Amino acid sequence: MKTSKKRSHVTLQDVAAHAGVSRATASLVLRGSPNISEATRQKVLAAMQQLGYVYDRIAANLRSNASSTVGLIIMELANPFYSELLVGIHQELDKFGYTVILGTTFDSHAIQERLLSTMLEHRVGGIILSAVPGSSSEGVNQIIKLGIPVVLVGRKIANVSCDYVGIDNVRGGQIAAEHLIRKGHRRIAFLGGFSQLSSWQERKRGYDQAHYAAGLPIDNNLVVETPATRQGGIAAIQKVLTAPEPPTAAFCYNDMIAIGAMMQMKEMGFVPGRDMAIVGFDDIPEATIFSPKLTTVSSFPRLMGIHAARLLHAQIEGAADEPQTIILQPELIVRESCSYAKNQTRA
Amino acid sequence: MKTSKKRSHVTLQDVAAHAGVSRATASLVLRGSPNISEATRQKVLAAMQQLGYVYDRIAANLRSNASSTVGLIIMELANPFYSELLVGIHQELDKFGYTVILGTTFDSHAIQERLLSTMLEHRVGGIILSAVPGSSSEGVNQIIKLGIPVVLVGRKIANVSCDYVGIDNVRGGQIAAEHLIRKGHRRIAFLGGFSQLSSWQERKRGYDQAHYAAGLPIDNNLVVETPATRQGGIAAIQKVLTAPEPPTAAFCYNDMIAIGAMMQMKEMGFVPGRDMAIVGFDDIPEATIFSPKLTTVSSFPRLMGIHAARLLHAQIEGAADEPQTIILQPELIVRESCSYAKNQTRA
DNA sequence: CTGAAAGCGCTTACAG
DNA sequence: CTGAAAGCGCTTACAG
Missing domain, CATH: 3.40.50.2300 (Response regulator)
Known part of the structure; x- marks a missing residue:
């Protein structure tokens, strides 16, 4: 807003004068018009070179009602x-x-x-x-x-x-939950993000559908909303880990949360992937550098x-x-953060 | 370049007409000039509201030779x-x-x-x-x-x-190398980046200085140039690990390289931090999520x-x-990726 | 093939 | 306190 600056200005006018043509002609060569003789084209180009002309696209856009x-x-x-x-x-x-x-x-x-x-x-x-x-x-x-x-x-x-x-967030939530269910998990947390987000609602719906399909009940104590950050993941896993009846697996709203959750598990002496299966969402580069490598749903x-x-x-x-x-189809990327459930609840 | 677009345009002119004042006056209220009567100010503001006026900052900048x-x-x-x-x-x-x-x-x-x-x-x-x-x-x-x-x-x-x-890259390279030397390492690789970079040269100089100060020789076989990426780190560590007389520690040009190097070590069955001490540069968020957590030089x-x-x-x-x-002072962030040297060369 | 003229949407002295 | 006029750097029909 408070910006301002003096500009040394070589204008098209200057170029035209230096080349001995009109402003219009100079503009034409600038824009590569075909009906300009090669001779004047060269003259104008040379003048631009010598004068160090810089095109003012802003002014051009204004005049021609365009935008770049x-x-x-x-x-x-x-x-x-x-x-x-x-x-x-x-x-x-x-x-x-x-x-x-x-x-x-x-x-x-x-x-x-x-x-x-x-x-x-x-x-x-x-x-x-x-x-x-x-x-x-x-x-x-x-x-x-x-x-x-x-x-x-x-x-x-x-x-x-x-x-x-x-x-396709519904599908994404579904394949994540299905994967966990297939591994024998029956109490699967849904961690992080906020329910106002359409993407949250959709991933949750997919998660729900997978549960219905498997005849599993949904325990709303296992869904915890937090910011979709590493910090949020830390908070979420903590809440769920200290609950009376902790889950054996967690589907995280995104990879940031999943990584935060796994870091916190380590901090608390748990082994992520073994003590609790984790799947994330997005497949960010970090997913691959964490140990264990994060199983996640790629959102491309x-x-x-x-x-x-x-x-x-x-x-x-x-x-x-x-x-x-355009709705992209998500893909489950299986890595290392999901072991089989050992028994109904965590040991 | 090939952009263009029709704009429905409510201009200041329109606003002025609608408010029954001149374009100049409208401009003045827009810019919050003090010498405008409250009455006309309100009229103009109301007109802008009703017409859905959007200020054309580009045009304004052009006229007043400013930039935002x-x-x-x-x-x-x-x-x-x-x-x-x-x-x-x-x-x-x-x-x-x-x-x-x-x-x-x-x-x-x-x-x-x-x-x-x-x-x-x-x-x-x-x-x-x-x-x-x-x-x-x-x-x-x-x-x-x-x-x-x-x-x-x-x-x-x-x-x-x-x-x-x-x-202060020289200082950064120095404190990194000093840390490694203090841990008993005598053969310290310098991994990744390219020697054309001023920052590379400076970090290398710091690394050299630490060696001089400790009376340690510098083995140029231990410096390997690669792109400053995870891939580069993988390539660099591979080269150095398969050398006839491998180093016991590595100072990496940046954290990306350090992480790539540590990933590759794991891949090859080595334990980063134990089998080879690693220190990075930059302190990116990833430094903290890797296992072992990366000891690095923060560049803020x-x-x-x-x-x-x-x-x-x-x-x-x-x-x-x-x-x-402005030259910021780097800081050594000690985490987990630097154990003591076991003996002169790796077991 | 090239020039004179109008105009994009705004601001800025300059008068009144 | 407000208006008429010039102009930022460019493009675009319109003539010639």
């Missing part, structure tokens, strides 16, 4: 899920020539609102948004009405009709990013008709 | 060192009201060049750059000459005079980011006189 930027709003960067998502989005957007403007909400509505308007003010050509849980449809719908393409990623918003890319964050970028591009190009939805 | 964006160029996001750096920078820049434009080079000169000009074309108010190793001074000096503030972070460029924030990436953002801000505000240099 895209806004990207995610929760935070500390969770590798989002770094990976960002990598995918960024890499793909790059190919299309967009420049990305980044914002992180830390799941605060106020920040998300601010970020959204900042991006509009900066004339972004479109927005990729991983929305704060419980976001109202209002804000986003307003943006869409303005004609700015939006694609939601990972987190849906009720009553908003726009592109969405996500993972990088791929999600790539899809999101492509959808946005299609919309910006006007190639989109109806709002699209 | 900052360019940030780093190597990649997969390395948590950079995520952490980004978090620090982003968080601090946010406070000043800047919007950040992100670019990743993957250590390619060509990409860095492209990113740099893209950012200039987008009229960034300043640039924070973690330069590709072996960057020429030309590019950056040109930008500085244009009057665009630059702050270099983590990686210096020879013959460029501008703000720099980094870590988040803090570096905060300092970089502040320096840039000072420059943009014109509050800067001479180029500043």
Whole structure:
């Protein structure tokens, strides 16, 4: 806001003058128009070189009512899920020539609102948004009405009709729970995350379905909500481990929680994987470096990013008709953190 | 580049008309000028509300020759060192009201060049750059000459005079090697990274100094250059482990390498920390979740980011006189990956 | 193949 | 306290 800066400015005007042509002609060669003689083209190019001209894309965009930027709003960067998502989005957007403007909400509505308007003010050509849980449809719908393409990623918003890319969370929760059940577990905790999140609800539903299918009861004392961080995992496992009748396995809302939980188990003298089976969600790189290696449900964050970028591009190009939805199929990655249940409850 | 988009446009003109004032007056209330009567202020504000006006900061910046964006160029996001750096920078820049434009080079000169000009074309108010190793001074000096503030972070460029924030790499390498020497190790590998990097050279110098001080010889067969990634760590440890006379300890250029090395040791049936002492550099979150927990030299990436953002801000505000240099002092974080040497060479 | 003119949405002296 | 006018750096029909 309080920014300001003196700019030494070689303008297209200067280039044109130096080359002995009009501003319009200079602009034409800049943009590679075919109906410019090779001779003047060279003259202008030489002038740009000599003067050290730098194109003012901002001014050009203003005049031609275009945009070369895209806004990207995610929760935070500390969770590798989002770094990976960002990598995918960024890499793909790059190919299309967009420049990305980044914002992180830390799941605060106020920040998300601010970020959204900042991006509009900066004339972004479109927005990729991983929305704060419980976001109202209002804000986003307003943006869409303005004609700015939006694609939601990972987190849906009720009553908003726009592109969405996500993972089949129900299925993900289901295959995780099924895996645990197959290993003989009958008391399976559901650890971390918050029930306001659509992804939480869906993973929980999958978990429930697997229980129903196996004829297992669901004990709500075994679901504990915490932030989806390592800290949250520590808190969650602690609660469940000190309960009167602890579970023999835990399905964690995401890998961060799973890792926090396993760290805390070690801290308390338990052996994760043996004393309690753990499965995570996302398959972040950390999943593979922990001992035991984390069995988890991959949500392909990088791929999600790539899809999101492509959808946005299609919309910006006007190639989109109806709002699209892309749901990736999750995959169970079996590693080392799930042993068989020894008996009904932990020894 | 190929971007374009129709914008439904409520302009300040529209707002002014709707409120029955001139465009200039509307602009004044927008910017909170004191010499506007409360009555017209309210009228204009109401009009903005009703019309759903969105401020075009880009146009405003163009007219007033200002900028509200900052360019940030780093190597990649997969390395948590950079995520952490980004978090620090982003968080601090946010406070000043800047919007950040992100670019990743993957250590390619060509990409860095492209990113740099893209950012200039987008009229960034300043640039924070973690330069590709072996960057020429030309590019950056040109930008500085244009009057665009630059702050270099983590990686210096020879013959460029501008703000720099980094870590005392010499000292870092020294305390790492000293720690290992104190533990009785006499053959200490230096693993990963590339010798073109100023930070590599400096850490190596510290490592050398510690050896000199202890009267230990330096065996150049023990320094192996690889990419500073987990993969690089795997390759490096493999090379050194299969050598005729393997070292008993390794100082790794960064934590990614250290973790890769330890993973590979496990893979090969060795126990990291016991069969070979390992110390890393950076103290990324992963350092703490690996078993054994990694002993490492903290480089405070988040803090570096905060300092970089502040320096840039000072420059943009014109509050800067001479180029500043901030060198953070590294700190040895002792955890579990360094046992005492058993005897001269590994059993 | 090239130039003169209008205009993108805003701000900024300058008058009144 | 408010308006008319010029201009930021560019592009885009429209003539010639």
